[in-house]
Amino acid sequence: MGVLARVGGLLALASIAALALPAAGSGLTLNSVKSQGLVGEKADGFVGIVVAEPTAPVAALVKKINARRQAGYEAIAKKNATRLDVVATLAGEKLIERASSGDWVTDKDGSWRRK
Secondary structure (H helix, E strand, O other): OOHHHHHHHHHHHHHHHHHOOOOOOOOOOHHHHHHOOOEEEOOOOOEEEOOOOOOHHHHHHHHHHHHHHHHHHHHHHHHOOOOHHHHHHHHHHHHHHHOOOOOEEEOOOOOEEEO
16 A cells, blocks of 8 residues: 555544544544634644644644654654655645635645635
8 A cells, every 4th residue: 555545544544533532621622623713734744723822722632633643654654665754744735635614724835824
């Protein structure tokens, strides 16, 4: 299975896991903070905080999601003997494609915009 197929599979699993992943004691999920405009998908394959001063639970949720994504991207890169940034960038493209209308996403230059 190629890198792109593995990234697609990872994204399916990560999406399900991340949406169900609440920040400790807060009840926040990736879906809920995205819909509130607090976080968005970045072109580098990670979640980013959109607001200037996020709450501690939002920051903790983003950190936890990004750690899980990092581990998944590293595993795919290792299995396919490719660079981590290649896997993460492919994932970022797919995650931005799948983002809902109105969600925050970054362009390749890192600028936030509404999809």
